[in-house]
Amino acid sequence: MTGQRPALDRRSFLRLTAASGAAVVLSTAVGSRPAQAAPGGLRVYVVVTDGMRPEEIDPVLTPRLHRLRTEGTWFPAARSLPVMETIPNHVMMMTGVRPDRSGVPANSVYDRAEATVRDLDRPTDLRFPTVIERLRSAGHSTGTVLSKAYLYGIFGERADHRWEPFPLLPVTEHAPDAATMDAMLAMVDRFDPEFVFTNLGDVDRVGHSDLTGTTLRLARTAALASTDLQIGRLVDHLRVTGRWERTALVVLADHSMDWSLPTDLISVDAILRTRPDLRSSIQIAQNGGADLLYWTGPAASRQAGVAEVRRLVAAHPGVASVHAPRDLRLGPEAGDLVAYCRAGWRFTDPTPLSNPIPGNHGHPATEPIPFLVSGGHPRLSRGAVSSLAVRTIDVAPAVGAAFGLGAPRGGYDSSVPADALRRLIPRG
Amino acid sequence: MTPPLPAVSRRRALQVGGALTGAAVLGTSAPTAASAAPGRPAFSHGVASGDPLPTAVLLWTRVTPTSAATPGSGTGPVVSVEWEVATDDRFRQIARRGTVRTGPDRDHTVKADATGLTPARTYWYRFRCQGVVSPVGRTRTAPADDAAVPRLRMAVVSCANLQAGWFGAYRSLAARTDLDLVLHLGDYLYEYAPGEYQARDVVVRPHDPPREMVTLADHRRRHAQYKSDPDLQALHAVAPWVVTWDDHESANDAWSGGAENHTPGAEGQWTSRRAASQRAYAEWMPVRYEAGGRLYRRLRCGRLANLSMLDLRTYRDQQVASPVDPALGDPGRTLTGPDQMAFLLEGLADPSVQWKLVGNPVMIAPVQFPSTLDTRVLQGVEGLLGVDLPDQVGGLPYNVDQWDGYPAERARVLARLRDGGIRDAVFLTGDIHSGWAAELPSDPLTYPVTGDSLGTELVCTSVTSDNLDDILGVPPRTASLGVETAIRGANPHVKYLDFDSHGYSVLEVTPAAIQMDWFVLLDRTSRTSGAVWSSSWQVAAGSNRLSPAAGRLS
Numbered sequence: 001m002t003g004q005r006p007a008l009d010r011r012s013f014l015r016l017t018a019a020s021g022a023a024v025v026l027s028t029a030v031g032s033r034p035a036q037a038a039p040g041g042l043r044v045y046v047v048v049t050d051g052m053r054p055e056e057i058d059p060v061l062t063p064r065l066h067r068l069r070t071e072g073t074w075f076p077a078a079r080s081l082p083v084m085e086t087i088p089n090h091v092m093m094m095t096g097v098r099p100d101r102s103g104v105p106a107n108s109v110y111d112r113a114e115a116t117v118r119d120l121d122r123p124t125d126l127r128f129p130t131v132i133e134r135l136r137s138a139g140h141s142t143g144t145v146l147s148k149a150y151l152y153g154i155f156g157e158r159a160d161h162r163w164e165p166f167p168l169l170p171v172t173e174h175a176p177d178a179a180t181m182d183a184m185l186a187m188v189d190r191f192d193p194e195f196v197f198t199n200l201g202d203v204d205r206v207g208h209s210d211l212t213g214t215t216l217r218l219a220r221t222a223a224l225a226s227t228d229l230q231i232g233r234l235v236d237h238l239r240v241t242g243r244w245e246r247t248a249l250v251v252l253a254d255h256s257m258d259w260s261l262p263t264d265l266i267s268v269d270a271i272l273r274t275r276p277d278l279r280s281s282i283q284i285a286q287n288g289g290a291d292l293l294y295w296t297g298p299a300a301s302r303q304a305g306v307a308e309v310r311r312l313v314a315a316h317p318g319v320a321s322v323h324a325p326r327d328l329r330l331g332p333e334a335g336d337l338v339a340y341c342r343a344g345w346r347f348t349d350p351t352p353l354s355n356p357i358p359g360n361h362g363h364p365a366t367e368p369i370p371f372l373v374s375g376g377h378p379r380l381s382r383g384a385v386s387s388l389a390v391r392t393i394d395v396a397p398a399v400g401a402a403f404g405l406g407a408p409r410g411g412y413d414s415s416v417p418a419d420a421l422r423r424l425i426p427r428g
Numbered sequence: 429m430t431p432p433l434p435a436v437s438r439r440r441a442l443q444v445g446g447a448l449t450g451a452a453v454l455g456t457s458a459p460t461a462a463s464a465a466p467g468r469p470a471f472s473h474g475v476a477s478g479d480p481l482p483t484a485v486l487l488w489t490r491v492t493p494t495s496a497a498t499p500g501s502g503t504g505p506v507v508s509v510e511w512e513v514a515t516d517d518r519f520r521q522i523a524r525r526g527t528v529r530t531g532p533d534r535d536h537t538v539k540a541d542a543t544g545l546t547p548a549r550t551y552w553y554r555f556r557c558q559g560v561v562s563p564v565g566r567t568r569t570a571p572a573d574d575a576a577v578p579r580l581r582m583a584v585v586s587c588a589n590l591q592a593g594w595f596g597a598y599r600s601l602a603a604r605t606d607l608d609l610v611l612h613l614g615d616y617l618y619e620y621a622p623g624e625y626q627a628r629d630v631v632v633r634p635h636d637p638p639r640e641m642v643t644l645a646d647h648r649r650r651h652a653q654y655k656s657d658p659d660l661q662a663l664h665a666v667a668p669w670v671v672t673w674d675d676h677e678s679a680n681d682a683w684s685g686g687a688e689n690h691t692p693g694a695e696g697q698w699t700s701r702r703a704a705s706q707r708a709y710a711e712w713m714p715v716r717y718e719a720g721g722r723l724y725r726r727l728r729c730g731r732l733a734n735l736s737m738l739d740l741r742t743y744r745d746q747q748v749a750s751p752v753d754p755a756l757g758d759p760g761r762t763l764t765g766p767d768q769m770a771f772l773l774e775g776l777a778d779p780s781v782q783w784k785l786v787g788n789p790v791m792i793a794p795v796q797f798p799s800t801l802d803t804r805v806l807q808g809v810e811g812l813l814g815v816d817l818p819d820q821v822g823g824l825p826y827n828v829d830q831w832d833g834y835p836a837e838r839a840r841v842l843a844r845l846r847d848g849g850i851r852d853a854v855f856l857t858g859d860i861h862s863g864w865a866a867e868l869p870s871d872p873l874t875y876p877v878t879g880d881s882l883g884t885e886l887v888c889t890s891v892t893s894d895n896l897d898d899i900l901g902v903p904p905r906t907a908s909l910g911v912e913t914a915i916r917g918a919n920p921h922v923k924y925l926d927f928d929s930h931g932y933s934v935l936e937v938t939p940a941a942i943q944m945d946w947f948v949l950l951d952r953t954s955r956t957s958g959a960v961w962s963s964s965w966q967v968a969a970g971s972n973r974l975s976p977a978a979g980r981l982s
Contacts, residue, residue, distance in 0.1 A: 054851075054970045076852065076939065076969030077731075077782040256849065320847045343846040367849040368970065385940035385969060387576060387731045387782035415780075417574065 016190060018182035026187055028161045042377065042428025044195045044248045044399055045184075046093065047234070049227055050086060050147075051204025051361065052253040054078070054370040061224050064232035065370075068251060072374025073384040073424070079367040080255040081391050082328040083107075083290045083338065086204070087120050089254035089392040090151055094130040094197065096396030096412035098329035103127040104154070105330040106362075110283040110294040117285050120333075121149070123156030129408055131396040132158045135195055140403055143193035147180040147201035149173045161191045174201035181230040185237050192243075194428070195399060203227050204257070204359075244376035248402065248425045251374070254392060256366040258289065259358050260346040266318040268293065268339065269350035278309055284349045285335065289363030291347045292325075294335035306336045313337070318345035320363060329413075340364055373398075379426035388416050398424040469493045469507065469557040473652060474661030477567035477668040478714030479727060480609070482547040485567050485668055487511055487540045488714035489555045490655070497536055499652030500637075500645035506531030510556045513542045517552045517564060535648045537711040547572040548730075565665040568608055573780075575730035581981070582609035583667075584933040584944070586674070586789075586858025587890035588660075589618045590633050591626040593952030595659035597891040597932040600947065600959040602662035604934075610667050611735075611935070613858030614674025614789040615893065616713070617654045619689065628898050632953050642695050647708030655712065664714070671715050672723060672737045674789040674859050678705040681829055682741045684765075702742075724768050726775050733783035733937050736775035740789045743768060747828045756828070756835065763834035773844045776853055782969065783937055788855040790830035792838060793866035793885045797826060798918040804900065805911055811899040812861060812927075830859070845882040846870055851970050853883035854942055856935065861890040863933070863946045865924035865965040865974050876920050881972040886944045886965070888933035889926065892952045896927035904928040923974045924965055931959050936981050942967045945980045 016024045049065075054076065059066045080089050081098070083106040091104040099105035104126055110117050120126075132142045132155070143161040146152045150173070152165055163183040165175035177200045184198050206223040231251065238244045268291050272279040281297025293309060295302045314322045320342040325334035341347055343365035348355035360366075371390055373380065397412045402425035407418075414421060473490040480486075489509070490499070497504025512525040528540045538555065545551065548571040555562040571577045583601045601607065618625060619641045622634035636653040637646055654660060675681055678701065681688035686698045695701060707719040717723045723739040743765025748756045755761065764772060776784045797809055813827045826832040845853055845868070857864075864887035869875035889895065896908045908927040916922050929948035936943050943966045951957040964977035 074940075074969075079779065079849075342843070343849075363847075365847055365849040368851050385938070387939040389731065389780055389782070420576075 014190065016186045018186050020178065020182050022179065022182055024163065024183045024186040025166070026161055026163050026183070026190070028191070029157065041194060041246065042248065042402060042426070043192075043243055043246050044250070044402055044425060044428075045234070046195075046197050046250045046252075046395055046399065047231065048090065048093070048199045049203055049231075049251060049253050049370065050199055050201045051255060051257045051359070052224070052227075052370050053256045054368050056203075056224055057370050061221065062228035064228045064235065065251065065372075068231070068235070068249065068374035069370075069372045071382060072249075072372050073381045073386055075371040075386050075388060075390045077387055078252065078369050078371030078390045080253070080369050081393055082330060083287055083292075083334070084255040084362050084364070084366045085287050085290070086148065086254050087150060087154060090199065091126055091130075091154065092391075092393040093252075093254070093395035094132055094155070095126075095128045096131065096393055096400070096408070096414065097128050097410070098393065098413045099334070100326065100329045100331040101128055101410065101413070103331060103333055105325065105334040106285065106287045106290065106292055107150070108285045108287050109292060109333050110285045110335060112294070112296075117283065119150050121153030123154060123158075126154050130155070130158055131400050131405065132195070132197060134400065134405055134408065135403055136160060138403065138405060140195060141191065141193040143187050143191065143196040145180055145184040145187060145196060145198040147175045147177065147199050151199055155197075159193075159197070161187055161193055163187065169205070172201070172205040174205050177202040177227050177230045181233050184234065188237070188243070189241070194403070200227050200230060238376070246377060247375040248373065248377050248380060249375040250372070250395060250398070250425070252371040252392065252395070253369040255361045256368050258343055258360050258363070258365045260344050260360050262358070264318055264345040265348050265352050266291075266316055266341055266345055267349050267352060268313055268347070271312050271316055272309065275308075275312070278305055278312075281305055282309060283335075286347050286349045286355060287362040288346060288355065288357070288360045289341050289366060291339045291349065292335045293337040293339065302336070310337055313339050318342055373424055377426055388420055390416060394421055394424075397421045402426065402428050404428075467494070469560045471555060471557075471560070471562035473499075473655040474664050475553065475555065475562050475565040476664035476714040477553065477565055479670060479716040479725070480568060480570045480668045481727070482570050482572045483545050484541055484543040485513075485545065485551070485569055486714050486716055487513070487542055487553050487555075487565075487567075488538065489562055490535070490537045490652070490712070491530065491555070491557045493536060493557065497532070499535055500648035502532050502645065504532050504536060507536075507557055509538045511538070511540045511542065511553060512556075513545065513551050513553045515549070515551060517566070519552065519554070523551060534711050535708070539714070545569050548575065548577075563661075563665060567668045570728065571730035571732075573728055573730065577730035577732035578938060580608055580729045580732055580937040581606050582611050582935050583607050583663075584611045584613065584856055584886070584888040584935050585891055586613040586888055587615040587861055587893040588654075589615070589625065589676075589890070589893040590654060590657065591618065591620065591622065591631050591635055592894060593627050593632045593892035593930070594955045594957065595657055595891060596949050596952065596954070596957040596959060597930065597947075598657075598663040599659035601932055601934075602659065602666050604666075607667040607934075610663060610669045611787060611856060612669055612671040613787055613856065613888065614672055615676040615858065615890075616671065616673070617650055618676045618893075619650075619679050625894075627892070627953055628894065628901065630953065640689075640695075642701055642704070644704040644707060647704050648711070651708055651712035669714055670727060670735065670737060670787065671713055672739060672787050672789055673709060673741065675741055677709055678702050678741065681747060683744045683746045684742060685746060724771060726771070728781065729937070731781055732939065733785050734775055734778055734781045735785045735787060736772055737787040738764065738768065738772065738789060740764065744834070747833050751826050751828055751832075753828075756833065759836040761834055761836065763831060763837050769837065769840065772841065776841070776844060776850055777848055782852055782939060783942065784850065784853040785937070786853070786855045788857045788885075790859045791827070791857050791864070791885065791887060792831040792841070792855050793864070793868055793921065794832055794838075794872065794919070795826055795915070795922065796918050798914045800914055801911060805907065808896050808900040809911070812894070812896055842868060842870075842882055850882075851972060852967075853972075854967060855883065855885040857885055857887040860887060861893045861895040863887060863889040863924065863926040863929060863963070864922060865944070866919070867921040867923065867972065867974055869921045879973070881921070883972055884967045884974055886933070886935065889946065889948075890930050891932065892930055895930070924963060926962065929962060931962070934981060940969055943977050943981060945977075
């Protein structure tokens with residue numbers, strides 16, 4: 001379905017100087033049309049403010065986002081989907097299908113073939129066509145500007161134009177928002193793609209990298225202000241370059257954020273310590289607020305073993321619920337059980353030091369997300385608030401419809417009416 | 429699909445306005461109940477509708493087929509009553525009609541489920557028996573389940589003690605033309621005998637029958653007395669009601685096995701008394717409930733909101749004797765019963781609606797009464813709550829009849845809100861004869877610093893029933909002001925508190941926010957008293973926080 005992707009050597013690299021004076025390197029598939037390929041038409045920018053909570057859009061703290069929200073359409077009932085992690089929700093935004101169809105249920109999985117726990121950061125991990133390559137096939141130019149190394153990894157060379165995050169900060173492996181926005185503006189100026197998918201990682205990553213937790217709220221506030229500044233740069237740039245009137249800007253988060261106490265830890269490894277028979281048959285892929293558990297013992301004892309693990313894990317006071325992956329529409333990549341923690345708790349496996357990060361997501365407490373559609377396009381709704389229960393998964397059908405793209409084979413997995421999604425972004 | 433709504437005619441507007449002067453009957457063309465001839469059937473208790481669904485509304489009336497067939501009499505013939513629902517107030521376009529038989533076995537009350545209607549549409553309805561036509565009522569269906577709803581507006585009322593005053597609150601509400609619903613959170617009627625519970629020391633209107641209601645006939649007669657009130661009839665006739673009971677529909681501080689105001693033996697078995705109250709309630713109220721069934725249920729307003737109506741009397745364990753009773757913390761004690769708890773949690777977690785409204789008869793926000801209150805005030809608060817507060821032993825007292833008396837169950841509800849990342853849960857509450865707006869702290873210890881809230885609670889005051897100034901015997905807004913300040917100080921999540929006023933609330937739900945306006949009655953002992961706007965608070969979508977509204981709803 002995804003078609004043949006151009007090999008690396010068929011891509012050209014372009015070094016640009018960003019407005020801030022920094023160097024930006026963009027790679028572009030050979031054969032892509034140069035700048036101003038589609039003059040005058042609709043431009044759709046999807047900007048993910050990674051890990052932002054909906055109430056963090058605030059007139060004082062994030063004035064630019066607040067203004068976009070006030071001037072556009074705001075969806076207070078918006079939520080992330082399982083597992084409430086970065087990679088699966090970015091994949092859902094771009095595919096419009098649930099992980100049992102895309103193959104991407106979490107950030108971290110146990111790869112049975114390779115017998116190792118790893119991030120889903122390879123282009124081949126994503127098995128469903130994204131709206132990025134579907135737009136490209138239909139003759140629309142596309143770009144990705146993703147601040148996190150693993151997002152750059154999984155979306156691979158699907159877009160015409162892409163930026164490899166640089167510089168990467170230590171520990172968090174993400175580029176700061178200022179650098180990401182430099183790249184986005186450079187891409188817009190040079191290639192003016194009709195669709196750009198951008199991830200701003202600071203808000204999420206500040207939460208994750210503050211290992212002590214003591215300054216967390218302060219650091220979070222600073223990150224929100226800085227991310228808001230970058231959003232403001234984007235809007236201002238689109239205005240001064242005359243693009244605003246054809247812009248539809250979708251801003252949303254991939255998941256929310258919860259903070260756990262150092263005392264409220266759940267270790268499945270510790271839970272199973274008294275049962276070495278079970279412990280030796282289980283692999284754990286830790287995803288912060290969710291643990292994915294994989295039965296690797298004898299197939300004959302799988303059913304009974306998994307049931308017993310489920311019982312033991314569910315009995316932990318910090319565990320909110322335990323699910324069979326299919327009940328959350330997760331495929332076999334998610335293993336045999338998914339355990340969610342309660343708000344204020346986190347999983348840390350195998351040892352209590354394995355996950356020292358207080359900022360946490362992946363569990364249902366981190367489902368609420370900001371979600372707004374704004375921009376200068378004359379046919380966008382103004383000052384609207386909608387009860388529509390939009391999800392991350394609804395981005396792809398809305399973007400696709402704006403460019404006249406039909407549903408992919410098998411349809412989208414949206415839970416909101418298709419006609420409501422078609423009205424989200426005006427037809428280009 | 430939907431034909432345009434008929435414009436409200438000038439004649440119609442005048443009729444609705446007529447409710448202001450206490451006229452019970454919304455005008456009709458044909459012969460009306462008001463002029464019932466001797467020996468002919470009469471509709472003396474008004475008409476009502478309730479529990480609107482997208483394509484159905486429950487219609488209610490009571491027919492008096494012969495003059496002997498008085499409420500509670502158990503006599504009178506079985507008769508047929510026709511009902512019709514029209515899209516216009518002159519009944520030129522009949523949408524639906526049907527026939528129901530009723531008789532003494534259900535006290536000649538009539539309940540008809542008018543189905544096959546169009547969602548989100550205003551209808552008029554009336555009944556006919558042997559050629560006599562009832563007053564006309566106006567009602568409205570709910571929006572389709574997946575509809576985008578820009579606005580839902582409802583009246584919120586509770587605690588209407590007929591002996592304590594006139595129902596000016598109902599009359600003021602009946603004059604409005606903007607109500608989609610009337611939400612009644614319980615204490616629709618009171619069980620007491622004349623002289624047992626009234627307006628301070630004044631029995632404004634004595635109860636009928638002139639004794640505490642215990643038997644089925646007592647309950648029927650009491651319901652009939654309330655439904656003879658012109659203001660109550662007027663409000664029933666302008667919009668569908670969604671109701672639940674609290675304790676006074678049976679007896680004060682009722683629980684599954686008894687009630688504070690029930691004396692086993694002298695007043696018979698609690699189970700029989702409760703069965704009588706529930707049967708009369710099913711007969712006399714426009715509610716999708718029949719005796720022996722379950723009253724808790726859920727309604728929905730498109731994608732905008734659901735509304736879970738709770739029954740917090742039928743399944744609850746007995747209240748603990750005092751807030752220092754060690755049984756308080758028993759995790760097995762229940763207010764809701766296990767099935768209703770599952771029902772409530774399911775409604776709160778419904779991902780397909782934005783606002784999760786709960787018709788919650790007793791307060792869920794924790795309230796601690798500060799130990800600095802002087803003895804007289806404390807006794808007044810005790811009187812208001814109907815419980816004994818201990819003499820400041822072991823810390824702060826609270827009300828064991830509300831969720832505060834069932835902390836383990838409240839913790840379950842709050843944990844579900846917190847762990848599920850649930851936003852926009854709003855508890856709509858009555859019972860306490862005072863107006864409150866409160867947040868639900870995620871953690872009471874850190875709340876003063878973080879302000880983290882899991883939801884909100886909006887409490888309407890009483891239509892007439894006594895509150896603090898009445899109990900203390902002082903003028904309104906005097907002694908209570910200090911008490912309110914002290915309570916807000918001890919409970920920083922309580923943003924608004926009015927311990928003195930009677931009246932009603934109007935709630936507006938939109939995708940952007942919820943706002944409640946509190947209106948206060950000038951004088952409940954005056955038959956013609958009006959009501960004035962007092963205060964307005966808002967909950968912005970997604971915030972779980974309260975803020976003062978810029979002004980009242982327009």
